[in-house]
Amino acid sequence: MSQRVASSAVYSTAGMAVQGLSRLAYTIIIGRVLGTEALGHAGALLSLSIFVALFWPTAAGNTSSRFLAVALHRGSSDAAVNRFLGVTTLASSVLLGAISVPIALALGNGPVTAASAALLVVGYGLYAYARGAQLGYHRAGRIAFWDTASSVLSLGLLVAVAVGGLSGLVLLPLAIGYVVFALACRPRGNGLPGADGLPEGLVSFAAWNVLAGLTTNGLLQIAMLAAQVYGRDAEAGVFAAAFTLATPASMLGQAVSQIVVPAFAHRSGGGGLRDRSSAFFVTAFAAVSAVAFGLVALVSPWALPIFYPAQGAAAVPMLQFLMLGVFVFTVALIPAALLLAAGRSRAVALASIGGFVVGIVTVVATGPSLGVWAGSVGFLVGSTVNLVAVVVIGLGRVDQPIDDAAAQAASEQTTS
Template sequence: MRHLPGLRQHLRPGLPLGEDSGQGLATQSVLSAVGMLAQGLVRFLYTVFIKWGFGAAGIVIVGQVNTHIAVAMFASVLVPLAASNAVAKQLARLKGSGQTEQMRDVVAYLGRVTWTAAVLIGIGSTAFVLWREDVPVVAAVLTGLLAIAFSIYTFTRGTLLGLGLLTRATLWDLLASVIAIVGIAALVLARATPWLLVPLVVCYATYALGSYAPLRGGSVPLELRQEIGAFMRISLIQTAATTGFLQGSQIAARHFGTDVTTGHFALALSLATPASLVARSLQVVLFPRMAHAHGRGDHAELARQTDQATRWLVLLCVVVYGTLILGTPTLLQIYGRDAYAAAPTLVILLLACLVQNMVVATTDNLMSREHRYNRIIRNVSVAGAVVGALTWALIGPHLGVEGVAYGYLVGICVTSLIPTAIVWRLDRQRWVGLAVRTGLALAALAAASAWIVTTRAGVLVQVAAVLVLLLGWGAASQRDVRSMLAMRRR
């Protein structure tokens, strides 16, 4: 009971700009992982409940609902996510340089930008769905409301992360997720098909209003506004070409596939993306810390954080994604026997997510620096999205949704590996051994998964393959395992 006052403080509506959690990297990473797990569970259970609750029509409804969610979230990455990245970076840098008096002004300024963009994005999302989809008007309107709610949620979460308030962010994630899960279960039982997006709208709106940012503040100096504007333009293009690329893949699947195969793609995506919380939970904590280090001019610490985070992410991502890749046939049984057709698509998407998430620390490294390095990320992200889209255009008409998955994999390799090579050289990292063993592990996973899916290998074979992966990868990565265990004991 003695913890209740502390919980009430974290759940009290408003944004406590003056608080400082004093939490370490490990604690913040765990809290971030819990919050992201809760949000990932919402998206996963959305797909599971709809697939189970609507019988034979479930796979088609899954495709439709996930397409509407993709439209809303694709639109939301345009300005709101750029504003979220900007507020996280600026708050961390202002704290690092001791200029805390400007924090409220920056939050208010970017909050007004986000709200304006969110309303326009909501209207545009509604119009797009009405134009492209043969659905009831209420479904289109809910897509627009979801775009608005998710936009404000994204900015609010970025603000909390920039302030280092991970406990508050996690508690609101948990509360909002419970509301969404209960809501979707009730709507599926009631078979209220047009209203299936309502729980998600309420989920993100609850979070956003629970830690709403002040929209009133003093003026932001012109020089700082120009710096924020330059960063946002770069971040907008970069996030549209990465996060937007992911959401765009569901829209592309709708274009190149049938109603049923679009549903299969949605099933695969719902299983592939939640595992990204391993990397994202560390990334959202690491980026403000990198910006903090850069703000105080500590480039050696920035390089050390990048090396440590990259080694840990490679270690964990190969284990987590490798297990999912080798266990794909069993994993898909969650959705029923008819879901096995999604196995090849799921393997490809899991490989893409593995490559993307294991090197996110190098992207954060460049984004925490001056604008010339930010522009590198922007240009590489655009190049990756263009290459991926061209791949869709070339092989999508022939391979359908599998072609979309291959295009996503190709694009992700471009956007992930080029920044890694740049940071490798810039910080003079010692990553030769890491790169060699990771490349061998990826090749082995691709070959083993192709055999397992093609031959429909049984559960025992899949378990044996996972055990070989864990033992082999653990032996090859002993140094990094010891480093992670040592940090956990501190």
């Protein structure tokens, strides 16, 4: 098990790294060719696509990764799971794409850019679901390949858009890349026999995962959106330059946490940190993250001006402060993933609500005075509250750790 988890984590991290570096290269091209204001608008719309996907597609991907892994472990059919999550993800992605159009217009974008943003929302939603499904099948290598292929395609198309001066379509290449990934990695089922019905607890797990995702991952994207709302266009562009380096760093924890859910989905114990191996895993990950993020902050005065000549120097302090929040956010993802693997999505959601509320209140309260910095401050404060909450829950004793029947059944299957 541990060898498979390590291998999957390497592949998943590699795929996430490719996506993160692709996003970085994407925004570098926009910043260099189209300027600071265009970079700010593109950064805000990229964050918008990730944020709105939290309302279902991302949760559907997380749910798929867990329940497909459980079905494989139990030797049962996953047809009903794929059918339900696939249809709802497609429908919700289209709906969220339509809703994003007036939001993009309100943020100061033109109609063509707003339409491209809608396509990006649809593409990212399908990508998030397909990625989660492949993780449920333990196909991290396949994910890494298609992450790379779709990223190369997106960058190639962006170069064509930039050379052609089609500034309103700068988001379209990324949307196309996400759709290509989703088509290539759509779940086709495990082909095993079984009852044609949804596993008990799936809908509840997904619903709580929506809330957990919004209140945990949403704050990082709100930080970028807050910069667009509370800062001037030029200031938001500078913040976007910092944000584009902080975002790939945050993907480290997301890549590893996505592996934890299917890998530990059939273990018993409630996902607690009292288990020595789980506690060591979280501690070791925190140490590695501290080194990695510390290096990013250390080299930022040298690296940012290279990537963004016009915005780099002013973005350095913003990036260094952001990295502190990203570190806290990233470390919190692992104990939360252990709880999710045990089926305790409700506990994760409830733990993250406090952090989210405190973070949003901080952003709104400090926005008029701190401007573009308000989002970063709110993100750090909210992430700290969330980290403390999930660690406290993980260290506590749980008489009945599993809050959905499928997870309980998986545990019983393991011990029988």
